[in-house]
Each structure stands twice: as structure tokens, then as C-alpha cells.
Amino acid sequence: MSDNKKMTIIATKGTFDWAFPPFIIASTGVAMDKEVTIFFTFYGLNLLLKDTSKLKVSPMGNPAMPMKLPMGPKWLQKIDFGPKIPNIFWSLPFTEHLATYLMKKTMKKNGVAKLDELRAMCQEFDVKFIACEMTVDLFGYSKDDFIDGVEFAGAATYFDECDGSNHNLYM
Amino acid sequence: MADETLDASGLNCPLPILKTKKALSKMDAGKILDVISTDAGSVKDIEAFCNQTGNKLISTVEDNGKYVFTIEKA
Numbered sequence: 001m002s003d004n005k006k007m008t009i010i011a012t013k014g015t016f017d018w019a020f021p022p023f024i025i026a027s028t029g030v031a032m033d034k035e036v037t038i039f040f041t042f043y044g045l046n047l048l049l050k051d052t053s054k055l056k057v058s059p060m061g062n063p064a065m066p067m068k069l070p071m072g073p074k075w076l077q078k079i080d081f082g083p084k085i086p087n088i089f090w091s092l093p094f095t096e097h098l099a100t101y102l103m104k105k106t107m108k109k110n111g112v113a114k115l116d117e118l119r120a121m122c123q124e125f126d127v128k129f130i131a132c133e134m135t136v137d138l139f140g141y142s143k144d145d146f147i148d149g150v151e152f153a154g155a156a157t158y159f160d161e162c163d164g165s166n167h168n169l170y171m
Numbered sequence: 172m173a174d175e176t177l178d179a180s181g182l183n184c185p186l187p188i189l190k191t192k193k194a195l196s197k198m199d200a201g202k203i204l205d206v207i208s209t210d211a212g213s214v215k216d217i218e219a220f221c222n223q224t225g226n227k228l229i230s231t232v233e234d235n236g237k238y239v240f241t242i243e244k245a
Contacts, residue, residue, distance in 0.1 A: 028185040031192035032223040111183040111210070121189050 006165035007034045008158070013171065014046030016055040016100055016115070017065075022047065022171050023118040029167070030125035037161040038122075041132035044171075045139065048131055048146045052115050056100045060090040067099075070106040123149055130157060173205035173241065174198065180209045180237070187213045188220050191242070195226060198244045203229070206240040214238060 007029045011022040022038055029036040040048050046055055059065050059082065067081040089095065107114075113121075123129070133152045136143070143152065151157075162168055177194045179187040187208045194204055206217065214231060217240045221228040225245040232239045 024185050027189055031185070031188050032220055111181045111186070113182075113186050113189075125189075125192070 005033065005035050006161075007036045007167035007169075008161050008165050009036070009038045009169045009171055010158070011038050011040045011044035011047055011171050012042050014043030014055065016057040017103065018171070019047045019052070019055055019115055020112075020118070023115070023122055025169065025171075026127045027118055027122045027125060030122070030127050034167070035128075036122075037128040037130060037158075039130045039132065039158045039161070042135050045131055045135055045141065045146075047119070048129060048150055050145065050147055052119075055115070056096045057103050058090060058096045059085070059099050060087065060096075063087075067102075068106070070102060070109050119147075123147075128161070130161070172203075174202040176205045176207065178207045179213075180207055182208070183210050184212050184216065188216055191217065191220065191240075192224075195242070195244050200244050202244050204242045204244065206242065208238045208240065209236060211236075211238075213240070217242070 007026075009022050009026055013019075022044070026036045026038050046052075057065075059067060063082070065082055067085065068079065069077050069081075071077070090099070129147075129150045131146060131150050131152050133154050136152060175194060175198060177190055179190050182190070187206065187210055191204070191206050194206075198204060206213075208217075214233075217231070218228055220226070221242060227243040227245065229241040229243055230239075231241075
């Protein structure tokens, strides 16, 4: 067993795909008896919104993203359309909805937890959520936009949380 | 014979670990939990989980892509 019980994460990304790593690592950390704090700043604030259905993933400017179909014949599912579809296609309206729909379907098929489920588990296990007050104001959010149980504070508070922690991740 | 059984079949990382944690938290020390998983990654992960949390992994049995972990709660 480890003596070091603290971990912090700075979550900075607000797309649907990047919403997963902070919640996966945080929930697993608390399950393994760590005290975990996530500091959400800039676009990472999206992850704390009451309505996460607005979060989308786009293949636009996202060249490493595999694009495989979660349905259809096996041979078709094996094809990675990522490099085959010109990036300009993804600038068309509603393509983000299509990509997000396909990613959600793929996740469901693979038994990956839903975003809201992971987030709720983090809260159930007492992961501390801190929203960066400065970016909340900067982007014109109201505190009512966010789920319950979120603290609002600044960078200095993050450093206070880091005290005694040797897992400090930036995502 | 296990006191409790958790079926985490079809679930992927990190759900088997999170559900195991939840199930163990409702149990008394010394009780036995069987976790059933189809996630191959959980073989290493359950071991690491037990290593970090002090719970004892008594056995791991694999049968045709299905894993059964027997854990004694610390």
C-alpha cells in the first residue's frame, strides 16, 4: 500500500472525448483510496455543466481520431475512415453531431461508462470539484449553470490542494 | 463460497474497479466478494486495486474470456 494519498488533476478541455480522462482517472483514484481534487479551468468548465449533452466531439483538426463505424458488417467496421475523409467535410453543419453520435454508440457497444455516470460516481466517492472562478466569470457563466457540489476558487487554492500530493496531472 | 457476487460483465475500464469498490464498501472486513468481468484489462487492474487498497486477491480464474476474481475485504 502506498502512503501517498493525494492526487490532483487540472482539466482544461471541454470536448466530449476529452471529458472522459479526468473523470476516469479521478474516479479510479478515489476507488484506490486516494483523495482526489479536479480543478476545472477554461474549456474544462464544460465538464461541470448540468447539461453535458452539449458536449461534442469533432474530427475537425483532430487527425489522430479513428473513424470506425460501430455498426454494419465486420469488414466495414474495420475500416478507418479518418484518413479517408477530407478534413473540409467536417466543417459542414451537423457533422459534429454525427461524429458525437457515432462515438457515443461505439462507447455504449464497448461497455464504456456514460459521462454523467462517471461524473456522478466521482461525486459519490467524494472527488473534490473546483471550478476556476476567473474563467467562470470570463466566459459569462452563472454558478447555476453547474452541477451541485462544485467549489469556486482560484489558482492559489489549486496549489493548496497540491500540498502533499505527488500525482498532479494536467489534462 | 463468496458472501457477495458482483457481475461486471460487459463493462469496460474503469467500471469494474468502481463497482468493486462500491460493493466492498458495503461489506464487513473478512467477507468474500466474487467479481465477474469480461474486461481483459481488469486482470491487471484488480490486482493493482487490491495492492493499493489492502484488500486481498485470493484467486483469479479465467474461463473462456470470463474472469472471476475472489477478493477478501480488508
